[in-house]
Amino acid sequence: MTDIRAVSRQLAEALKEHRADYIEARLEESQRSHITYRGKELESAGQSTAVGGNVRALVKGGWGFVSFNDLTNLPDRIEQAVKQAKLVGKEESRLAPVETVVDTVANGKDVPLTIPLAEKKKLLDEYNEIIWRTPHLQTSVIGYADSHKKTIFLNSAGSYIEQPRTDITLRISAVAADDGEVQQAGLSLGSRGDFGAIRNLQQQVEETAKHAVALLSAPRLKGGDYTVVLDPVLAGVFVHEAFGHLSEADHIYQNERLREIMVLGKKFGGKELNIIDSAAVPDLRGSYKYDDEGVAATKTYLIKEGELVGRLHSRETAARMGEKPTGNARAINYRFPPIVRMTNTYIEPVKGSFNDIIADIKEGVYAKNWFGGTTSMEMFTFSAGEAYMIRNGKLAEALRPVVLTGNVFTTLNNIDAIGSDLDMNQGGGCGKGGQMPLPVSNGSPHIRIRQCLVGGS
């Protein structure tokens, strides 16, 4: 494989010669493997390698970006990026100042590359057998993927950062069918390189398969407003969709009206509500030491005691809003420029157990686990993998999966209980600007939302 360190030395020299307000380059080499099952049989196993890079230039506020797999002719690529930036630039370039960093970050532990494909497959075989032991099961889908990459970041201020990143994901879904009805239940997990995170799931896999079968006879919820209790996984998806995306400064900085709405100090929720994004928490899927602009990771309070106190920035959005950079510029790979993204986003724990939270609910919905979520900033939807009625303070019958929707400006205010049991959901991937799935995590304790709109029949 091409040695990207050697290429980076030529690139560092070439970057010095070029006349842009700012210029940076990233080189990346990666190895991936995947194993998928559909039904009893393995469907696909594959391995891939990739080497590529990019150059990004800023001239008078305009950006040029060139990405490539072919690592020859790098001076031409630099020239092209600068030329494009010049064509765009019509104002002043502004980037928040950051320190020049020269650092080589060490490899994490348990790199899955050292585990033979045969061992990975053996574990998946075991899970698939558990699913297939469940009566009435129609089929199963299992997707395992791991990737390991090394990135070298260079910029015109003299930064040189070499960082490894390892990511593991496992998705299992069990499909039950009966008389033309099809129902599914799933499990979604991941880690930042620790293969142990996906071992010992036998019990969870069995419960997932049984739940898919149970859904065939479960009733549909009647659509409408309910008091809803979310488990830590789904509450994590909720905080990511409902609030996280709105706190990304690239949506806000050029939009006067949004700047007014998202003014620091604005009240979004009760005194107990604290929302944080932090890439600096170690060993979660959204964790890193430096972002893709070479800015060190930080812990950022987005909401403190119910008030908006911060947001997520790239160097450009921070400069244009007169705020501090937070190290949230991320690119999914070398084919894309970095944009403002979340990392590990969570609601801080307060007090109370799940039983305390449901104790005084006469009729409500307990929504657990996730299928997905999306946002238009004001409105968001997210869907639960499992749902149950709550009656007179107790869990009652299982329901067909439900989709919840809300309005960020009212729903956060309707959170009236936050438990103590913070847990992180590592099974998600975030999409924005065509870059997906970006490894992120999100989490929360159990939370209760009054008057949440739930779709039904």
Add this chain to the structure above:
Amino acid sequence: MEKILAQARKLAEEADVFLVSAEETPVQFEANRLKHIQSKQSTSVALRIIKDGRLGYATGTDVGDIQSLVDNAVETARFGTRAKFELPPATPYPKVDTFDPDVESVSVEKMAQLGEELIALITGHTPEIICEALVEKETVALRLINSRGGQASYKKSIFTIGIVGSLIRGTDMLFVGEGQSYCHPLTEVGEIARVVLRQLDLAKNQASAPTKTLPVIFTPEGVASALISPLMTAFNGKTVLEGASPIGKRLGERVFDDKLSLWDDPTIAYRPYSRPCDDEGVPSQRTSLIEKGVVANFLYDLQTAALAKTKSTGSASRGGGLPLPSSSTLVIAPGKASFDDMVSDIKEGLVIEQLMGAEQGNILGGDFSGNVLLGYKVESGKIVGRVKNTMVSGNVYQLLKEISAIGSQPKWVSGVINTPPLYCPRLSVASK
């Protein structure tokens, strides 16, 4: 490529090599202004082998690194699934036009100008709107060779213009947008602007939706955002083979309203998903999926077809992994009703343009549910304004069993599907 094939054949019975090289140039506008010009060169080579009857698979970005590619494929073939198919030998392909050299020669200055014109038309109508726009040109060269002498190569050009506008009043946000993708250069933006301006006009007033079952018109965008994903899962030969498709055992039966016909046709000229052959080298063909309400066919690649004891429909598509069946260019046959006729038929109902989150539910079972991101209320035969805080939920099989009318004016949505509006008598609506 020939070297990769030769090297693979030393270790495996059969092999195919698939090479894609692409050049993309996106010109992006943020907050009504030109912000980014990008240029992306990419190469990707995929090697599929059959060794001891099992499939092995590897991809790479460096065509010269034959050893890693072959080693990776051989390692995965140790546990690979059993190959049940034969690779296609050399075969003639239908002529499908997908390349126009004019796309490559559109200058970035011209692309920037198109974006500026489009934004000017929209801000001229609604000055407070904030637009993000994309003007992109792309050329792709694909080549496939296999160990049975099969080979295919073709070029594709794609030109895309897309825009999303957001209008914020207080904490109320309205999103409008339109996009078109074509294998010829798009040279004027008037039609795209007209779609967006119409959305802005219809959404000017707000209206409230009740919580009950209502008649609903899905516009072409609404059809694409709510209904196509569950249908395509069900028509996928793979889902059928697993017994997980609700229509898998109903081939030849009438499952949908007899006004509904849907087909997959990669041979339509100059559409972004058209092609002379699929990603395994099987010739493209028009495949009828729903014929007057009757389930007519499912979509197959080679392996799935062999397992199902049928023939490939030329529907193999390669994402990151092995080829899988997938739809290409979809068409829903137009009906007789004008859009205005359908609206005037409704006493109380909705028009749905965009559903958010529709793909999050039990798609496999045909369920869809989502927040109406852009939709209008109809009262006494007239659109009275935009609805908000409204969710709809349904099941495509129940919904499409009975259709009140199919529109007479079809439209291309994102270059992927050509569909008229569909008017359905009953859909569950929840609102606050």
